[in-house]
Amino acid sequence: DTEVTQTPKHLVMGMTNKKSLKCEQHMGHRAMYWYKQKAKKPPELMFVYSYEKLSINESVPSRFSPECPNSSLLNLHLHALQPEDSALYLCASSHGTGTYNYGYTFGSGTRLTVV
C-alpha cells in the first residue's frame, strides 16, 4: 500500500458545527502532516507529527485541533470555523523528520466549505 487516504473528499459545514477530517497511511511512515491549500496557491504547513507526537504547530488557530491516535492515523478536528477556513486540506506522510526523509506522499485532500 503506497497511498495516503483522506476522508471525506468533500465537506460542507456550518460555522457552529463540529467535524473531523481523517487521514490514514500504511507505509510505515513515522511523520504525518496537515497542510491547508487555497485555490491556485501552494500548500501551507499547519501541523507536523513525528512518532505520534506533535512537533510543529504553525500558530494555527485553536479551532483546528490535530490528533494522532497511532502511527497510521491522523485526524483534524474542526470546530467553530470561519468562512475563510474554506480550502483544500491535504494530509501527507514521510519516513521521518530527520535526514532520512525525502519527499512526502500526499493524499488527495478534503475540500472543505464553511457556510
Next chain:
Amino acid sequence: AQTVTQSQPEMSVQEAETVTLSCTYDTSESDYYLFWYKQPPSRQMILVIRQEAYKQQNATENRFSVNFQKAAKSFSLKISDSQLGDAAMYFCAYRSANSGTSGSRLTFGEGTQLTVNP
C-alpha cells in the same frame, strides 16, 4: 529562512514538444533536497522528481529531468515529449536535510500552471 521562487505563473506547450519550468531558491544551508511536485485538477500532489544537493548529477525520471545548478541556486524542470496528461500546476519545493524539526518542512514556490495544447 529558505525561500523558493517560481517566476512563471503560467506556461504552455504543444503536445510532443519540450518545456522548461524555472525555479530558484535561497538558502544558507549546504545539504538539502529539492523536489518538483505536480498537482492536476484531481488535487493530489504527485512527486515528479527529486534531487539531493550533494549529488552533482542531475536527476532524471523518464521524460522529466532537472538542471540543478547549486552555485546559482537554480533547479529547473524539463519535460520532454509533452503529453496532455502533463497539464497541471507544478510546484518546486525545498527541504532541509538537517535533522530536527527544520527537516520536516517543505517550502513551496508559488507554482507554475502548465497547459498542454493538442
